[in-house]
Amino acid sequence: MVTAxxxxxxPAFVVTQExxxxxxxxxxxxxxxxxxxxxxxxxxxxxxxxxDVTIFFTFWGLDMINKNRVDHIEIAPVGNTAMKMSMMGxxxxxxxxxxxxxxxxxxxxxxxxxxxxxxxxxEVPSVREYLQMLVDxxxxxxxxKMSVDMMGLRxxxxxxxxxxxxxxxxxxxxxxxxxxxxx
Amino acid sequence: xxxxxxxGHQVQMNDEGFMTNPQEWDREVAAAIAQAEGIPELTLxxxxxxxxxxxDGMASGKAxxxxxxxxxxxxxxxxxxALFPKGPAKKVAKISGLGKPEGCV
Numbered sequence: 001m002v003t004a005x006x007x008x009x010x011p012a013f014v015v016t017q018e019x020x021x022x023x024x025x026x027x028x029x030x031x032x033x034x035x036x037x038x039x040x041x042x043x044x045x046x047x048x049x050x051x052d053v054t055i056f057f058t059f060w061g062l063d064m065i066n067k068n069r070v071d072h073i074e075i076a077p078v079g080n081t082a083m084k085m086s087m088m089g090x091x092x093x094x095x096x097x098x099x100x101x102x103x104x105x106x107x108x109x110x111x112x113x114x115x116x117x118x119x120x121x122x123e124v125p126s127v128r129e130y131l132q133m134l135v136d137x138x139x140x141x142x143x144x145k146m147s148v149d150m151m152g153l154r155x156x157x158x159x160x161x162x163x164x165x166x167x168x169x170x171x172x173x174x175x176x177x178x179x180x181x182x183x
Numbered sequence: 184x185x186x187x188x189x190x191g192h193q194v195q196m197n198d199e200g201f202m203t204n205p206q207e208w209d210r211e212v213a214a215a216i217a218q219a220e221g222i223p224e225l226t227l228x229x230x231x232x233x234x235x236x237x238x239d240g241m242a243s244g245k246a247x248x249x250x251x252x253x254x255x256x257x258x259x260x261x262x263x264x265a266l267f268p269k270g271p272a273k274k275v276a277k278i279s280g281l282g283k284p285e286g287c288v
Contacts, residue, residue: 021269041287041288044287044288045287047264047270048249048270048271048272048273049270049273050268050269050270050273123250123288124287124288125250125288133250133260136259136260136261136264137260137261137264138264
């Protein structure tokens, strides 16, 4: 008796994926406007490429998921040598914003508005909306227990979609084999 | 770049599996690519998204990003990831015979 062996052939036009899906984990430790967006942008790009995403919020990064803070992420010109006056549309080349001017009341709010306007002009979502998109797309968000305890926060202080408050050890367990990006 | 035969049609495809000539597309090609991408059957919900992408892609010359699809086709992000798992914008662009979607959002 002759038995025909059926060979499962993958059509030639299929780009096959590896068995274990790629997993990228971001540690968000900062709460300033320029430092909260990288994980959002890269996380969204990862999800768009079929990559699993985990985000761990620690220290100032907790502002990103704090209900009362997420809409008030700011950027200060003080101590930021990369922030030039030309960003305001002034033809001043590499001239920085004078540090003394940066300490004046309202300067942080001004710089923040400037940057938020630029973000909006590019049709980039707000931090709150971005996080919602990430959660809807399957990203897993966690808050760092030590930071949460230090800042006297509770689960109910966080936006919806934050799965749990976990320890650094838990984070290590859940990101076994993942690529980790610290921001 | 290579010529592939999909659902009895000859189509041009790049190395990443995106069709390079959207004119070579039809609904049978879409169904065959979808199957190869792990979507055994295209439902009405899938077609609503594909039809939007075809329309938008043919008009603009580029595949819509996920945010554009969710904003204009009336499909939520959650639904998009359920309908086209693991990278919905890229997947639906492939199925719609369009190029790779560009843009960071």
